[in-house]
Amino acid sequence: MPLNYTMPELMVVAASREICDGDVVFVGMRLPLLAFQLAKETHAPNAVGLFESGVLRASPAPAPLFTMCDLPNLYQAIACTEMQDVMAFLQAGHVTLGFIGGAQIDRYGNLNTSYIGDAANPTTRLPGSGGAGDIAAHAGRLLIVMAHQRRRFVERVDYITSPGFGEGGNWRERVGLRGGGPSAVITTLGILRFQEESKEMYLVSYHPGVTVEEIKANTGWDLLVADDVCETPPPTAEELSILRRHDPQRFWTK
Amino acid sequence: MINKVTTLTEAVKLVREGDTLALGGMTLYRRPVAFVRELIRQGTGDLTLLAFTASFASDLLVGAGLVSRVRSCYFGMEAFGLAPMFTKLATAGEVKVIEETEASIAFGLRATLAGVGFMPGQGWLETDLLKVRPDVRLVDDPYSDRRYVAFPAIKPDVAVIHARLADPYGNAVLGGNLAVDWELTMSSDRVIITAERVVDKLEERADIVGLRVTAVVEAPGGAKPTSCYPDYPLDSAEILRYVETCAGGGFAEYLTEFTNNSD
Numbered sequence: 001m002p003l004n005y006t007m008p009e010l011m012v013v014a015a016s017r018e019i020c021d022g023d024v025v026f027v028g029m030r031l032p033l034l035a036f037q038l039a040k041e042t043h044a045p046n047a048v049g050l051f052e053s054g055v056l057r058a059s060p061a062p063a064p065l066f067t068m069c070d071l072p073n074l075y076q077a078i079a080c081t082e083m084q085d086v087m088a089f090l091q092a093g094h095v096t097l098g099f100i101g102g103a104q105i106d107r108y109g110n111l112n113t114s115y116i117g118d119a120a121n122p123t124t125r126l127p128g129s130g131g132a133g134d135i136a137a138h139a140g141r142l143l144i145v146m147a148h149q150r151r152r153f154v155e156r157v158d159y160i161t162s163p164g165f166g167e168g169g170n171w172r173e174r175v176g177l178r179g180g181g182p183s184a185v186i187t188t189l190g191i192l193r194f195q196e197e198s199k200e201m202y203l204v205s206y207h208p209g210v211t212v213e214e215i216k217a218n219t220g221w222d223l224l225v226a227d228d229v230c231e232t233p234p235p236t237a238e239e240l241s242i243l244r245r246h247d248p249q250r251f252w253t254k
Numbered sequence: 255m256i257n258k259v260t261t262l263t264e265a266v267k268l269v270r271e272g273d274t275l276a277l278g279g280m281t282l283y284r285r286p287v288a289f290v291r292e293l294i295r296q297g298t299g300d301l302t303l304l305a306f307t308a309s310f311a312s313d314l315l316v317g318a319g320l321v322s323r324v325r326s327c328y329f330g331m332e333a334f335g336l337a338p339m340f341t342k343l344a345t346a347g348e349v350k351v352i353e354e355t356e357a358s359i360a361f362g363l364r365a366t367l368a369g370v371g372f373m374p375g376q377g378w379l380e381t382d383l384l385k386v387r388p389d390v391r392l393v394d395d396p397y398s399d400r401r402y403v404a405f406p407a408i409k410p411d412v413a414v415i416h417a418r419l420a421d422p423y424g425n426a427v428l429g430g431n432l433a434v435d436w437e438l439t440m441s442s443d444r445v446i447i448t449a450e451r452v453v454d455k456l457e458e459r460a461d462i463v464g465l466r467v468t469a470v471v472e473a474p475g476g477a478k479p480t481s482c483y484p485d486y487p488l489d490s491a492e493i494l495r496y497v498e499t500c501a502g503g504g505f506a507e508y509l510t511e512f513t514n515n516s517d
Contacts, residue, residue: 029333049407068332070481070489071483078430081432082434127330129356130328130356133377134377163381176400177379177380224408
């Protein structure tokens with residue numbers, strides 16, 4: 001019998017599967033908080049999480065988290081360092097995976113979380129970089145979690161807060177960005193990755209109930225699609241049960 | 255050592271019009287909310303607000319019209335959405351934003367701590383930050399062919415840090431989520447510690463040393479509705495109520511209620 005689950009649950013599960021055992025993860029805020037918890041309790045027991053509050057933790061938090069600074073995230077943390085120390089991990093190249101979100105993204109994974117419209121006279125002022133620009137520059141792999149809408153998946157972002165692959169190809173090497181750049185984009189409709197050579201984004205899977213056509217229609221450029229594009233593997237019963245323990249009120253996953 | 259204990263009313267007078275005011279803690283954690291309440295009552299304005307990650311308390315100050323410039327890398331409510339008054343006023347251009355990232359704030363403060371004018375870093379390259387911050391320059395590495403961003407030194411006039419515990423001399427225990435509080439106390443001209451409790455003698459080692467502290471104020475519950483580990487959690491219902499009240503155009507009423515609250 002197929003399991004019942006929500007789209008945010010599917011996204012969190014997909015995000016958690018991107019965390020490898022032993023990864024040093026710059027977790028940040030929102031859905032990745034939950035993805036890290038889930039990965040720790042399933043396939044990545046040796047992953048370590050870093051938070052810009054200075055917290056380093058190697059065990060799942062014992063109670064649900066809404067923000068990275070919530071009390072359970074400090075309980076039995078390895079250490080409560082400073083933001084400087086967490087930045088040192090990042091800039092010295094010791095963070096293997098970083099999570100960020102975005103209001104806008106382009107085909108090379110460049111992200112905007114700062115301004116909609118012209119920065120000098122914006123339509124909307126967004127919260128800003130936080131650590132996103134720093135994470136995008138330095139993390140070994142970058143994992144992007146965001147809503148999939150045509151106004152967000154755009155030909156050209158209004159402002160580059162966090163560099164992806166720039167103009168594509170070996171751009172990151174050319175300009176001297178040390179981190180590896182985006183590795184996957186997990187959206188409300190599917191999962192996308194980046195081509196080996198061109199670094200252009202392509203669709204690898206569509207979530208159950210979503211069609212490739214629908215995803216293309218919600219993307220502001222002619223989206224490449226993998227030859228073997230398939231349905232996103234659904235959550236397992238174990239994953240769902242762990243996830244729901246960490247989000248009993250369904251704050252994140254309604 | 256000097257006894258620095260004073261009242262909130264007196265401590266707020268250490269902030270002057272036009273100051274760069276740094277708020278300790280981060281986002282919705284250990285923010286000096288009681289201090290902000292008294293600051294709004296006294297109405298000290300034209301502030302440059304330095305907040306590593308700005309949220310509820312900063313949004314109240316912005317909405318109250320006391321902030322001319324925001325220097326921050328993030329201004330939002332984390333899980334609870336956009337910061338309503340900042341979004342409104344910054345979009346309208348009524349508040350100027352000095353864009354930062356986490357690393358540039360860390361480096362700018364570090365430069366002040368090193369007594370130098372800038373600290374080089376690898377961030378910001380190939381982003382649009384350099385376009386909105388034309389004051390920030392690049393420097394050549396004298397030892398290689400690499401170029402870095404020269405993050406300018408950041409020097410606040412006043413820093414306000416909420417602590418779990420403090421002694422009368424300003425030594426303070428923060429209890430985790432340290433963010434940039436140490437750097438703020440080391441780089442600011444005046445430092446105010448508000449604490450859940452002021453005790454004669456700390457049993458734990460201090461996170462903040464009193465040498466740099468100007469005033470100490472006992473303010474139990476002084477971070478509420480933000481959290482203060484391990485004494486109380488984030489009051490997420492209150493944060494949601496704030497966001498929803500503002501969405502319905504009720505900021506002024508919320509502010510009146512907030513400043514009348516005796517906590």
